[in-house]
Amino acid sequence: MKEKEFIKDIKNILNSKYIGDDCANLQKFGIVITQDSLVEDVHFCRQFAIPYQLGYKSVMVNISDICASGAKPEYLTISLSLPEDITEDFINEFYKGAKDAAQGAEIVGGDITGSEKIYISVTAIGSTAGRRISSRANAKIGQKVIVSGNHGSSGAGLTELLAGKKESKFIKSHLMPEARKEFSRKIAENISEDYAMMDTSDGLMDALSTIAKESQVCLSVDFDKIPYDRDLESFTDWQNLLFFGGEDYELVATVPYENIQGTVIGEVKQGKGVEIRYKDKTVLYMPDDVEKKLFNHFKEEK
């Protein structure tokens, strides 16, 4: 996919101030809006996808985007395109999963059409009342870098699934990640200055790197402070799972000292890219390194 080039083209055509963050902040209505899709054989295989989990995940990824903006998830619409052989059981299980992932947000519409493969597109709306809304471009020198939860667990779960394992705590993290609604609320309701926040859908390093790039700063992180499940260390290349595994849907934010939630893993400095401090070494990741997902970069230089 030439997604990045296409998005550049679209930005040029639309010339809109809204394109850039995961959510568009529509101040006129006091809402943020986001739309994300899951496509069969691209994001999931029907063979492995349990309908409940599919409903759960397609809603969860959008709720997570709303949480990353700092807004309160309120409403959802779901557009489903389904092959002929889909049963009512599928629909029932799918919507049960969707409802559970919504964490109280209400599903208010959408449509159903036919198609050869399963295609799911979800739109989520969050309210901004009483909250300060984040932007990836808001990180400021001196702010602390904080994260919610543990990192790398979802990637570890996927590794186990691919190896044929059926159940484990890591597999659960992969199949049923939870959007960090409370972490988001505490920051957005209490913070007194602009801040950056993003979820780790594409990995911890991607979130750190994107915030650094969009804010034109350096995010300096202590490896030892990144929270992860200690059993992760039993995986080969566990540090790569930690940084590049993706799909943990934890939040990364840059906040002033008095607004710390979760775990402080570093700070915002002058400069560019993401600096990882590990023992007595410091490795700098620039956006190009991250885009290429140089899984061994970290290992080689440590």
Add this chain to the structure above:
Amino acid sequence: MKEKEFIKDIKNILNSKYIGDDCANLQKFGIVITQDSLVEDVHFCRQFAIPYQLGYKSVMVNISDICASGAKPEYLTISLSLPEDITEDFINEFYKGAKDAAQGAEIVGGDITGSEKIYISVTAIGSTAGRRISSRANAKIGQKVIVSGNHGSSGAGLTELLAGKKESKFIKSHLMPEARKEFSRKIAENISEDYAMMDTSDGLMDALSTIAKESQVCLSVDFDKIPYDRDLESFTDWQNLLFFGGEDYELVATVPYENIQGTVIGEVKQGKGVEIRYKDKTVLYMPDDVEKKLFNHFKEEK
């Protein structure tokens, strides 16, 4: 597709007051929201679809839903799933079409993912400030039945396209239908009582029948008053194109006498179904007849 059964299941699971009309009316934010998708080889064939027209149509159908609610179209998000061989030209033309169809509403977000076939899912938001919002269940005995524009032109255009014709006024109606933003505004801003409104995306008869069913009334229509392009009469079965052709995206509404726009074609009466008066005959269409798309029903009984 078992779309109708699935929607029944979804209504049961969600138990939401919002499911039923094309738009959900979110009073908390003063907005309505709708989401609709177009799928390759279901709604269009790549072979015939010009990217500009695809962008135009995918946005237009959503703008039309907003207009049917009486709200003012304001914002859009577009989710695109695209095969590997899609070019930047496609993206550019697609978004030009999307922007033209938006009639001033702003495209503020969405996503792009890979897929085997083209999937397009568009979400539209309209503002309700200063407007009374319609519902299909609002038609009241004594109200007039009114319509915008001409009916059957899009179906005639499709017939011509399938017969190998390349250009005509009917083909233009089919490829580039316009959402009836002004017709909608005039009613929604000025009407002093609840009213029903719906677009004719699935045909004039479908709109009439759905309003009748949801409002538990009979819509009585004079065939002679239905506006159509007189050249439609050159098509075999032209009355079927008029009633069942679909995709004209005109609006049908039930309004009190003082709020008439467009053309009065009949009135709301006690009873059920849609009554078509033609010369000295009256033919009653019940929802089951309409669902089965009994194209010859009308002809046989006239």
